Amino acid sequence: MWDKVAPELSVTHRVVRWDLPGHGGSAADLIGPGATVADLAGLVLDLADSLGLERFAYAGVSLGGAVGLHLALHHPGRLSSLAVICSSAHFNGSGPWEERAALVRREGLARLADQADTRWFTPGFSVPGLVADHRAADPAAYAACCDALGAFDVRERLPEIAVRTLLIAGREDPATPPAHLREIADAVPGAALVELPGASHLAPAQCPEAVLTALRTHLDGPAKRGMEVRRQVLGDAHVDRAQSRQNAFTARYQDFISRYAWGEIWTDPTLSRRERSMITLTALVAHGHYDELAMHVRAARRNGLTPEEIGAVLLQTAVYCGVPAANSAFATAQRVLAEEEPVLAEDEAQDGADTGDTPGRPGR
Template sequence: MTLHHLLEGPASAPPLLLGPSLGTSLALWDEVAPELAISHRVVRWDLPGHGGSAGDLLGPGATVADLAGLVLDLADSLGIERFAYAGVSLGGAVGLHLAVHHPERVTSLAVICSSAHFDGTRAWQERAERVRREGLEWLVESADARWFAGDFTVPELVRDHREADPEAYAACCDALAAFDLTERLTDIGAPTLLVAGREDPATPPAHLRQIADAVPGSTLVEIPGASHLAPAQCPEAVLAALRTHLDGTPRRGMRVRRAVLGDAHVDRAQARQTPFTARFQDFISRYAWGEIWTDDTLTRRERSMITMTALVAHGHYDELAMHVRAARRNGLSHEEIGAVLLQSAVYCGVPAANSAFAVAQRVLAEEAGETGKPEGE
């Protein structure tokens, strides 16, 4: 049995998991997730005993590690190996745990109105004990004051709080009581965004500043007028912060794309972009250039050689012309390009290599004419 969840966005888009706060449901993200789903495969999930998730997924003495395990089980069930993650409060603590203990799974992290610790164990243990005795009604009465600034409210979230399973809620309190990653924050290597609500009494900005000061290269955004459930009260501000944070990969990919293919080529491709092709162009910048070409396991010279060989094998000669030029920008000499095509003749076939040599000779001659440099250089 997995956590109840909601999938939104293109199946081919990069996955983004959104975690909720204690006492809420995936409805917490209603004003933000649909916009994020334009460019991401968004997976919203419910805590055990909250929303649509079964209460028996978590028991007494639970830890944030247990919740993180359930999130990984969910990702595995959906075939998601690596993902961006954003979470609020307890959902943010889950993200911190994943980034520290499962860094190979987390491509980026956003921690919203959360903390590396939740002010010790006693208050949470007392809350868990009382919830087990009396249920949740006494907490529901103060939900608006704890969650929102001013007179703002979201009736659906208050209703979800009232309908949560008390035992599962108490188990989540146990997890918060035991949580403290203060000494492990420097281990986080994923690009990290911290979002604080300036009116948040539960996890005030100082808690987020503590994380920002410890996590290398992290970014802190404070939202005026926001309390603990910032995505519900100030969705536009949260969305803007998340978009800036999550768009780092496409921006990086576009930089590499321009460096390899040249500004003129990329500008022409962008100028020809239409609403019909826009998502494909985004896919290229985000995936091919933002993830594959930015991976430093292989050098750009090596990637050029592999790419030219693959294009010869499949007869993609227009693309080959583009990548012969790219190979020169990546430092390959005329002789090295010729050696790659000769190697391709052995494994891809002489006719394919014959056409490839013709394409490459034309491109290199054009390049020599443009630069005035001899062809043999």
């Protein structure tokens, strides 16, 4: 289903795909009769844990989208963002799903596989590989997934979702029509909704470019905000130099820095930028990264630290990181502050002209 989307996303993101139990490479006995969406969400978290992924962006289609809603409600700290595609907060009650589960347990998947194209796509469109995968799925595991869909209903809890959320609807989707996605978008604070004309239930397979565009915009939100913060803290000149040196080899690293370090860590309101600058200076001294230290001394000035406060931070490092490290740190900081002094003096003079205060007064 993601074959035409995942490779493109993987240029700038690490992409992990998972199969439903009994589908593709997943064992059928991972779930059984009476399974719930919570069971599937638990398997996703187990997978993430096994890969060392503490937080991740999640995107899911249909039942996969329901798994995402469950994660957002019960494990919000694990998600950096959520995309729910051609899915719903409920799947019209348990009755139809009980009937389908009974049919599959009795007859297998042949009849449903013969009808797959009409359930999944608009007339005349087909992805034979998806239909073949459907036909090859384990009937017991498929029926257990039907049990999960029948029992799922989180409509009353949608306003509790605080994860940044994108909804993608296929306008021609008979299984989870756009109204189902609008219901989620209206209830989840700040959620965005995209409706794709000409798309049915498996939109990533039928309209991969449109889904890719929506996901990129959604996923790159932190990168855009991170780039803004990065420029505010480090200055345009430094960031422009870094961007000009970017190539195919370093592009993913630059995206990681903007999205994670600057878009998530530096934007966290728990600590002020002044506090983050002090912590960063200390860490750079501790590891002997004096070129980076010079850059962050300038950043600390932009974040409001005075030369006296920067000196106090470096004096603290002498106690806990060692005198030799502090010697080098003071030399680096003194050089940077000396280079910055003419600019600072000009700024102070201007402040004095504007306010009537005396330029260069103590405490500036």
